[in-house]
Amino acid sequence: MLAASGSSVDAQNSVKMTVDGASKFYQTRSGGVHALDDVSIKVREGEFLCLLGPSGCGKSTLLWSMAGLHGLSGGEIRLGSEKITKPHPEIAMIFQEANLLPWRNLARNIELPFEIKKQDPDRERINKLLKRVGLEGFETKYPRELSGGMQQRASIVRSLAVNPSVLLMDEPFGALDAFTRDEMNLLIQEIWMETGKTIIFITHSISEAVFLADRIVVMSARPGRIANIVDVDLPRPRPVKIQTTPDFLDRVEAIKAMIDHRPS
Amino acid sequence: MDSALQDKIPTFGAKGQKADVSLGGGMSSLMSGPSRSAFEIFIIIMVAVVIIGGTELAIRLLEVPLYIFPPPSAIGMALVTEWPFLWPHLVTTLCELLIGFSIGASVGFVLAAVITQFPFAEKIITPYILLLVTTPMLALVPLLVLRFGFGWEPRIIAVALASGPMVMINSATGFRRVDLAKIALARSFGASTFQIFTKIRIPMAMPMIMVGLMVGSIFGLLTTVGAEMVGGAEGLGNRLNYYSSMIRMPQFFAVITLLAVIGISIYVIFFLIGKKWTSWES
Ligand SMILES: Nc1ncnc2c1ncn2[C@@H]1O[C@H](COP(=O)(O)OP(=O)(O)OP(=O)(O)O)[C@@H](O)[C@H]1O
Ligand SMILES: [Mg+2]
Numbered sequence: 001m002l003a004a005s006g007s008s009v010d011a012q013n014s015v016k017m018t019v020d021g022a023s024k025f026y027q028t029r030s031g032g033v034h035a036l037d038d039v040s041i042k043v044r045e046g047e048f049l050c051l052l053g054p055s056g057c058g059k060s061t062l063l064w065s066m067a068g069l070h071g072l073s074g075g076e077i078r079l080g081s082e083k084i085t086k087p088h089p090e091i092a093m094i095f096q097e098a099n100l101l102p103w104r105n106l107a108r109n110i111e112l113p114f115e116i117k118k119q120d121p122d123r124e125r126i127n128k129l130l131k132r133v134g135l136e137g138f139e140t141k142y143p144r145e146l147s148g149g150m151q152q153r154a155s156i157v158r159s160l161a162v163n164p165s166v167l168l169m170d171e172p173f174g175a176l177d178a179f180t181r182d183e184m185n186l187l188i189q190e191i192w193m194e195t196g197k198t199i200i201f202i203t204h205s206i207s208e209a210v211f212l213a214d215r216i217v218v219m220s221a222r223p224g225r226i227a228n229i230v231d232v233d234l235p236r237p238r239p240v241k242i243q244t245t246p247d248f249l250d251r252v253e254a255i256k257a258m259i260d261h262r263p264s
Numbered sequence: 265m266d267s268a269l270q271d272k273i274p275t276f277g278a279k280g281q282k283a284d285v286s287l288g289g290g291m292s293s294l295m296s297g298p299s300r301s302a303f304e305i306f307i308i309i310m311v312a313v314v315i316i317g318g319t320e321l322a323i324r325l326l327e328v329p330l331y332i333f334p335p336p337s338a339i340g341m342a343l344v345t346e347w348p349f350l351w352p353h354l355v356t357t358l359c360e361l362l363i364g365f366s367i368g369a370s371v372g373f374v375l376a377a378v379i380t381q382f383p384f385a386e387k388i389i390t391p392y393i394l395l396l397v398t399t400p401m402l403a404l405v406p407l408l409v410l411r412f413g414f415g416w417e418p419r420i421i422a423v424a425l426a427s428g429p430m431v432m433i434n435s436a437t438g439f440r441r442v443d444l445a446k447i448a449l450a451r452s453f454g455a456s457t458f459q460i461f462t463k464i465r466i467p468m469a470m471p472m473i474m475v476g477l478m479v480g481s482i483f484g485l486l487t488t489v490g491a492e493m494v495g496g497a498e499g500l501g502n503r504l505n506y507y508s509s510m511i512r513m514p515q516f517f518a519v520i521t522l523l524a525v526i527g528i529s530i531y532v533i534f535f536l537i538g539k540k541w542t543s544w545e546s
Contacts, residue, residue: 064448067452068452069448069451069452086454087451087452087453087454089454091452092452092453093448093449093452095445095448095449096445097445099445099446099449101446101464101467102544102545103467103468103470103541103544112449112450112453112463113453115463116450116453116454116455116459116463117453117454142544144544162453
């Protein structure tokens with residue numbers, strides 16, 4: 001059910017998504033903003049990639065382009081060999097603060113993508129996912145009746161229900177408290193290991209990136225560029241307490257130094 | 265496509281909080297009044313009984329003449345005995361209200377939905393809509409009567425003109441409360457502009473649309489009755505003129521009672537619809 005979609009042949013190396021020389025200028029009344037400058041990334045099939053960088057370095061801009069929600073000024077995004085110019089059914093986006101529709105109960109929120117695609121909801125899959133994230137029995141609750149963590153779990157179910165192969169997550173747990181955040185990080189790691197989805201995950205938090213990622217793309221601001229790409233070869237599944245081991249802390253320190261020492 | 269959206273990354277948390285020009289903005293309390301327990305409803309009914317009974321008693325004790333203020337019992341009697349003559353007028357008033365309001369509300373709603381998509385056009389048109397809201401449309405009735413005669417046309421036009429702008433201005437306030445993140449969500453699943461409209465924009469605007477419909481319909485009732493008094497050969501407004509000129513006060517108050525019932529019914533209908541559609545907001 002939650003099995004990996006896409007080919008398993010040469011899964012280690014095959015490229016799922018390509019960001020090729022992406023540049024983006026915003027025109028505003030007060031002048032132009034150079035948000036992205038010649039960013040190139042090859043996202044591997046089934047990898048957990050974190051985008052890390054200071055506020056305003058263009059992380060969201062890049063992710064929105066990858067979701068096909070807006071265009072680039074230069075360069076292109078590809079899913080496999082297909083150019084992304086508009087939202088693609090294989091790509092789902094998970095937003096900060098869950099972004100549930102407050103006028104729909106949980107079940108109807110999860111059905112939204114099916115309604116839009118004019119499909120019958122895959123009840124079996126939805127129920128399994130709800131059970132998996134511990135939301136079984138909450139189907140008739142409205143978002144305001146759910147905690148922040150539950151809302152974000154619901155939004156993960158909503159995205160996974162239509163079985164995309166790529167998940168784009170824009171600081172999904174940024175608004176949660178530290179405990180819920182650890183819990184959600186564990187959950188998303190488990191879901192990723194079970195489903196083999198390709199995940200691109202934006203965060204401000206270095207330790208969150210090190211905890212989750214196979215690779216971390218460290219970005220610098222103005223204009224947004226790739227400063228560094230860091231491999232994280234910690235064994236999985238990673239427990240929460242790994243975050244206090246010397247090895248983990250060393251990695252966090254190394255990345256911090258990388259960001260601090262970069263002239264802005 | 266939503267070209268305005270293409271390049272906007274929403275700032276989460278601060279969701280479209282610009283100050284809006286809207287009448288009835290504070291009327292949200294109309295839609296979400298405190299719910300009442302059975303006991304409170306009982307008290308409300310008791311108060312009504314006391315007021316009606318007290319009036320009856322006071323009028324009888326003080327021997328107030330019938331033509332100054334009829335006792336409630338006389339009004340009730342008049343309502344029953346006059347009913348065969350009154351109901352056609354009631355139907356006329358309700359039809360005029362319904363037709364005028366439907367026309368006004370639909371045009372207002374569509375205009376609001378379209379105009380809020382074009383900020384420039386909106387800025388130009390809004391002052392004129394405000395003008396329509398604030399000018400009593402009743403004032404147009406004598407003019408319309410000159411053109412259309414004493415039939416139903418002037419009244420329906422006046423009702424549409426009175427309720428439409430009210431619906432429009434409140435709906436526009438609702439439609440302006442766009443949450444870019446929610447629209448982006450729908451788009452990320454491949455939603456068309458029309459789907460974004462029906463699945464995101466309308467539900468988001470619904471609380472203000474309901475306020476507009478409620479206030480607009482009450483405005484409509486006001487204008488219907490006023491128009492019938494000014495330029496109508498039929499309808500409850502016309503009956504008010506008729507009975508007061510004949511100094512038939514119990515019948516006059518019977519008509520007022522009917523109007524009060526219509527007004528309250530409108531309120532209750534929109535309150536119940538609003539409760540179903542806008543409860544998520546509270
Ligand atoms: N619609 C827009 N119009 C003009 N400038 C924009 C727009 N969206 C983003 N920007 C600018 O582009 C730059 C990158 O923005 P972006 O939101 O992608 O950064 P970010 O890395 O996601 O930041 P944060 O971590 O705060 O979310 C910023 O300087 C921002 O002000
Ligand atoms: Mg961002």
